[in-house]
Amino acid sequence: MAAPFDVAVIGAGVVGAAVARALSAFDLRTVLIEAGPDVGTGTSKANTAILHTGFDAAPGSMEARLVARGYALMSAYAAEVGIPVEQTGACLVAWNEDEVVQLPVIEEKAAANGCRGLRRLSGDELYAMEPHLGPGARAGLLIPGEGIVCPFTAPLAMATEAVVNGVELRLDSRVTSMESDGSIHVLGCGPDPIAARYVVNAAGLQADTIEGLFGRHRFRVRPRRGELIVYDKMARRLLSHVLLPVPTKTTKGVLVAPTVFGNVLLGPTATDVDDKEDRSTTREGLEYVLAKGGRVLPALVNEEVTATYAGLRAATESSDYQIHFDPVLRYLCLGGIRSTGLSASLGIAEHAVELLAGPLPMTLKRDRKKVRMPPVGEGMVRAYEDASLIARDPEYGRIVCHCERVTAGEIRDALRSPVPARGLEGLRRRTRCLQGRCQGFYCLGGLVSLVARETGRPAAAFLEALA
Ligand SMILES: Cc1cc2nc3c(=O)[nH]c(=O)nc-3n(C[C@H](O)[C@H](O)[C@H](O)COP(=O)(O)OP(=O)(O)OC[C@H]3O[C@@H](n4cnc5c(N)ncnc54)[C@H](O)[C@@H]3O)c2cc1C
Numbered sequence: 001m002a003a004p005f006d007v008a009v010i011g012a013g014v015v016g017a018a019v020a021r022a023l024s025a026f027d028l029r030t031v032l033i034e035a036g037p038d039v040g041t042g043t044s045k046a047n048t049a050i051l052h053t054g055f056d057a058a059p060g061s062m063e064a065r066l067v068a069r070g071y072a073l074m075s076a077y078a079a080e081v082g083i084p085v086e087q088t089g090a091c092l093v094a095w096n097e098d099e100v101v102q103l104p105v106i107e108e109k110a111a112a113n114g115c116r117g118l119r120r121l122s123g124d125e126l127y128a129m130e131p132h133l134g135p136g137a138r139a140g141l142l143i144p145g146e147g148i149v150c151p152f153t154a155p156l157a158m159a160t161e162a163v164v165n166g167v168e169l170r171l172d173s174r175v176t177s178m179e180s181d182g183s184i185h186v187l188g189c190g191p192d193p194i195a196a197r198y199v200v201n202a203a204g205l206q207a208d209t210i211e212g213l214f215g216r217h218r219f220r221v222r223p224r225r226g227e228l229i230v231y232d233k234m235a236r237r238l239l240s241h242v243l244l245p246v247p248t249k250t251t252k253g254v255l256v257a258p259t260v261f262g263n264v265l266l267g268p269t270a271t272d273v274d275d276k277e278d279r280s281t282t283r284e285g286l287e288y289v290l291a292k293g294g295r296v297l298p299a300l301v302n303e304e305v306t307a308t309y310a311g312l313r314a315a316t317e318s319s320d321y322q323i324h325f326d327p328v329l330r331y332l333c334l335g336g337i338r339s340t341g342l343s344a345s346l347g348i349a350e351h352a353v354e355l356l357a358g359p360l361p362m363t364l365k366r367d368r369k370k371v372r373m374p375p376v377g378e379g380m381v382r383a384y385e386d387a388s389l390i391a392r393d394p395e396y397g398r399i400v401c402h403c404e405r406v407t408a409g410e411i412r413d414a415l416r417s418p419v420p421a422r423g424l425e426g427l428r429r430r431t432r433c434l435q436g437r438c439q440g441f442y443c444l445g446g447l448v449s450l451v452a453r454e455t456g457r458p459a460a461a462f463l464e465a466l467a
Contacts, residue, residue, distance in 0.1 A: 001186070001193060001195055002192075002195070003029075003195075004184050004195035004196055004197055005029045005030060005031045005168075005194065005195065005196040005197070006028040006029045006030060006196070006197050006198065006360065007023055007028055007029075007030045007031075007196060007197070007198045007199070007200060007356065007360070008030075008031050008033060008185070008187060008194055008196035008198070008199050008200070009023070009030065009031070009032045009033065009199075009200040009202055010033050010175050010187070010199065010200065010201055010202060010203050010210055011033075011034065011035075011042070011201070011202035011203040011204055011206075011207075012032050012033075012034035012036075012039045012040065012155070012159060012169065012171075013040060013042045013043060013044040013155060013202065013204050013341075014040065014044040014151070014154055014155040014158070014341060014342050014345040015044075015202040015204070015334055015337055015341055015345050015348055015349070016032060016034070016200070016202030016203075016334075017032070017039055017040065017155040017156075017158035017159040017162065017345075018155075018158050018345040018346050018348060018349035019200055019202055019334070019348070019349045019352050019353075020032040020158070020159065020162035020167045020169075021158040021159070021161045021162045021165075021167075021349065022346075022349040022350060022352065022353045023162070023167065023353065023356075024161065024162040024165035024166060024167045024368075025165070025364055025365060025368055026353075026362040026363060026364060026365065027362070027363045027364075027365055028360075028362060029166075029168075030162070030166075030167045030168070031167065031168045031169075031170060031194055031196065032159065032162060032167055032168070032169050032170070033170045033173050033175060033187065033189055033194060034169070034170065034171050034172075034173065035172070035173065035174035035175070035206075036171065036172070037171055037172055037422055037423070037426075038171065038419075038421070038422060038423075038425070038426045038429075039155050039156055039159040039169070039171075039419055040151075040152060040154075040155035040156060040159075040429065041425075042204045042205065043204050043205065043311050043312055043313065043314060043341070044151060044154075044155050044204075044341070044342065045151060045152060045311075045429060046226075046279060046309050046310065046311030046312075047151055047226075047268075047311050047339075047342055048226070048228065048255065048257060048265060048267065048268055049148055049149055049150065049151045049257070049259060049260070049265070049342065050090075050146065050147070050148060050149070050242060050255075050257060050342075050343070051071060051074060051075070051085060051087075051146070051147040051148060051149040051342070051343050052067055052071065052146065052340050052343040052344075053067075053068070053071050053110075053113075053115045053143060053145040053146055054067030054068040054071060054113050054115060054340070054343070054344075055106070055109065055110035055113060055115040055118065055143050055145075055146070056106060056109060056110070056113075056247055056252070057109075057113055057340070058319065058320070059109060059112035059113055060112075061319075061320045061321075062320050062321045062323055063319075063320050063321050063340060063344065064113050065347070066321065066344040066347035066348050066351060067340045067343050067344040067347065068113060068114055068115070068347070069344075069346075069347030069350065069351075070343050070344035070345055070346050070347030070348065071145070071343055071344075071347075072347075073346035073347055073350065074149065074154070074343060074345070074346050075087075077157075077346060078149065078154075080370070081157045081161070081370070081371050081372060081373050082153075082157070082372050082373040082374070082375060082380070083149065083150055083153045083154050083157055083373060084149065084150040084153060084260035084261075084375075084376060084377025084378075084379065084380060085147055085148070085149045085150075085260070085377075086147055086148050086258070086260055086377070086379055087144075087145065087146075087147040088146070088147055088148055088240065088241050088242055088257075088258060089142060089143060089144040089145070089146055089147075089241045089242070090142075090143045090146035090241050090242035090243070090244050091121065091126060091129060091130060091140050091141070091142055091143075091241045091242070091243055091244065092106065092140055092141040092143060092244040092245070092246060093126060093133065093137050093140045093243060093244065093245065093246075093296070094137070094138050094139045094140060094246055095136055095137060095138060095245075095246075095295070096138065097138070099138070099245075099246040100138050100139050102246050103120065103139060103140075103141055103246075106141060106246070106247075107120070107141065110143070115143070115145065117143075117144045117145060118141055118142065118143055118144075119141070119142040119144075120139065120140075120141060121139060121140040121141065121142055122139060123137055123138055123139055123140075125140075126139070126140045129142075129240065129241065130239055130240060130241065130243065132238045132239065132297055132298075132299050132300075133243070133296065133297065134294070134295050134296055134297060134298045136295075142241075143244075146241075146242055146244075147242075148242065148257060148258060148259060148260050149260065149342065149343075150260045150261075150376065150377060151342055152376075152429035152430070153373050153376060153430075154342060154345070155345075156373065156419060156429070156430060157371060157373045158345075159419050160371045160373070160417065160418050160419045161369070161370070161371045163418045163419055164369045164371060164418050165365070165368055165369055169419065170189070170194070171422075172190070173189040173190050173192075173194075174189055174190070175187045175188065175189045175203075175210065175213070176188050176189065177213065178199075178213040178214060183197065183330070184196070184197060185197075185198075185199050185330065185331075187199070197330060197360070198330045198331070198332070198356060198360055199214070199330065199331050199332070200332045200334065200352060200356075201214075201331070201332065201333045201334060201335060202334045203335075204314050204337070205221055205223055205276045205312055205314050206221070206276065207219075207221060207314060207322070207333065207334070207335030207336065208220050208221045208316075208335065210333075211333060211335065214326075214329060214331045214333075216324070216326070216331075216333065218322060218324060218333070219316040219317055219318060219322045219335060219336055220316060220317065221276070221314050221315065221316055221335070221336070222272055222273075222274075222315050222316070223272070223273050223274075223275070223276050223278075223312035223313065223314070223315065224270055224271065224272050224273070224312065224313040224315040224338070225269065225270075225271045225272075225273045225278075225279075225285070225310050225311070225312055225313075226267060226268025226269055226270060226310060226311050226312075226313060227267055227268055227269045227271075227281045227282065227285035227286060227288075227289060227308065227309075227310045228265055228266065228267030228268050228289070228308065228309055228310070228311075229265070229266045229267060229286060229289060229290070229293075229305055229307075229308050230259070230263050230264070230265055230305065230306045230307040230308070230309070231263055231264040231265075231266065231300060231303045231304065231305060231306060232263065232303060232304040232305070232306050232437050233261075233262045233263055233437075234303060234304065235263070235264040235300055235303035235304075236258060236262050236263065236264055238264065238297055238299055238300055238303070239256060239257075239258060239264065239297060240258075242255060242256070242257040242258070243255060243256040243257070243296055243297065245292075245296075251270040252339065253292075254266070254267060254268070254269070254288075254289050254292035254293065254296075255267075256293060256296050256297050256300065260376075260377040260378060260379065261376070261377070261378055261404070261432060261435065262378035263306060264300065264303070266289050266290070266292075266293040266300065267289045268289070268310075268311070269285045269288055269289060270313075271285065272315070273312070276312065278312075279309070279310045279311065279312060280310060281308045281309065281310045285310070286308060304437065306435075306436065306437050306439070307435075307439065313338045313339050314335065314336055314337060314338055315336070315338050316335065316336040316338070318336060319338075320336070321334075321335075321336050321337055321338075321344075321348070322334075322335035322336035323335075323348070323351070323352075325355040325356075327358060327359045330359075332352060332355060332356060334348055334352060371418075374410055374413060374414070374430070374431070376430075376431065376432050382405060383396040383407050383409060383410050384396065384397065384399055384405045384406075384407050389409075393409055395407065395408045395409035395412060396408075396409035396410070397409075400433065400443055400446055400447055400450060401431075401432070401433040401434065401436065401443045401447065402436075402438075402442065402443060403435075403436020403437050403438050403442075403443075404431075404432040404433060404434075404435055404436040406431045406432050406433040408450060410431045410433075411427060411431060411433065411447070411450055411451065411454070412454055414426070414427055414430040414431050415427075415451065415454050415455060417430070423461075423462055424447070424448070424451070424462050427447075427451070433447060434447070448462050
């Protein structure tokens with residue numbers, strides 16, 4: 001077996017990718033192990049994509065601290081590497097007297113969480129800001145820091161930075177066993193077991209299974225499904241802010257939000273389920289969000305739907321994150337990262353490094369390579385509209401996905417990047433291709449031919465499931 005790694009991170013979702021990136025700054029040998037075929041294919045690809053300030057988290061909780069820190073870190077990191085982020089602000093809307101009386105309570109919570117700048121809104125102010133709101137909005141709160149972020153680019157940027165700085169990425173490698181002599185853990189994950197001195201569990205929905213391999217049973221993951229509807233870009237004119245309901249004890253509720261690709265999202269539901277793999281949508285779930293959306297933004301429900309999807313939150317018995325470090329066991333668990341992990345990821349990673357740095361000597365590397373992600377956000381200058389880029393390389397002027405205006409140059413780059421797309425699903429998350437209103441109906445054939453030409457593999461190899 002190869003020499004042991006210093007750290008093995010299990011799970012290449014946004015949390016594991018953030019940890020691998022953070023560790024890549026140090027002179028450590030790190031491996032990022034992922035069961036799936038790509039980075040970010042678990043819950044990290046199917047969420048609501050809000051960059052939360054943490055204004056409504058439970059004050060004093062681990063989640064409150066790490067979301068606030070993650071928000072600050074992500075805002076800076078997104079600008080540095082080109083992750084699409086828009087600070088739209090959010091309007092939290094109260095529709096009845098019971099909800100109106102909650103507004104000062106939420107303001108107090110936000111203040112306790114260090115989230116500043118909230119402003120109370122009268123009904124008139126709400127309608128002035130969001131004229132398409134349904135009738136009956138009584139009052140609201142403006143949370144100016146809330147925003148939207150690209151859930152696909154974030155983990156890809158982090159994993160790319162980790163890889164170019166020396167982290168080994170092992171895809172298609174599900175960890176199924178662990179043996180330890182007290183100082184070296186050997187992780188069984190296919191034909192090539194991996195030995196490591198420290199293990200970080202960032203396995204999302206499977207974090208409790210990995211806990212079991214280490215003889216720990218501190219929580220059980222019960223998936224909480226969230227179903228969402230994506231509306232076509234013509235619906236984008238209907239709102240300026242993220243529109244939030246007053247949260248309850250159990251859920252943040254159904255929201256309406258713009259996306260960084262110029263669409264509108266409606267959802268999610270919050271239903272406890274047993275199956276950790278079942279990401280299907282249901283008739284009841286979609287009807288539920290439609291009913292809620294019709295109240296908030298009546299015109300939305302007549303707009304065209306581009307897609308529907310569901311994601312599974314890694315809910316546990318606790319409402320807080322399950323972060324536990326066993327220095328003697330050399331095992332760090334980052335579990336129960338339920339509904340805010342995209343926002344908190346860089347804060348969680350920073351905390352993870354602080355914990356590991358206790359027993360594990362770490363020296364910062366002198367040179368650290370930076371990455372720059374392709375500009376896929378609607379608020380950015382996209383390749384197809386960048387005249388100087390097209391003048392240098394006409395492939396950036398050759399559009400292959402017309403709904404989302406993705407060019408042949410971007411497809412080629414995604415196939416050649418340090419963490420390359422290995423199929424259509426990977427291309428979809430890296431470039432936006434196949435995400436538009438036609439969902440590939442018009443461009444799929446041309447796209448597959450292009451990919452086959454670029455990779456030298458038969459076209460049929462790319463016609464795997466797109467969802
Ligand atoms: C409906 C919904 C809406 C949400 N909205 C938001 C939001 O607006 N803002 C926000 O900040 N957060 C949001 N979240 C939460 C956020 O998406 C999650 O907290 C975050 O994606 C969790 O990341 P993760 O890396 O822990 O898990 P995952 O992304 O699930 O990654 C875990 C990875 O571990 C891998 N894995 C599992 N077992 C093994 C094994 N044995 N060996 C190797 N690999 C393994 C999996 O394949 C997976 O890729 C939402 C979640 C849902 C479901």
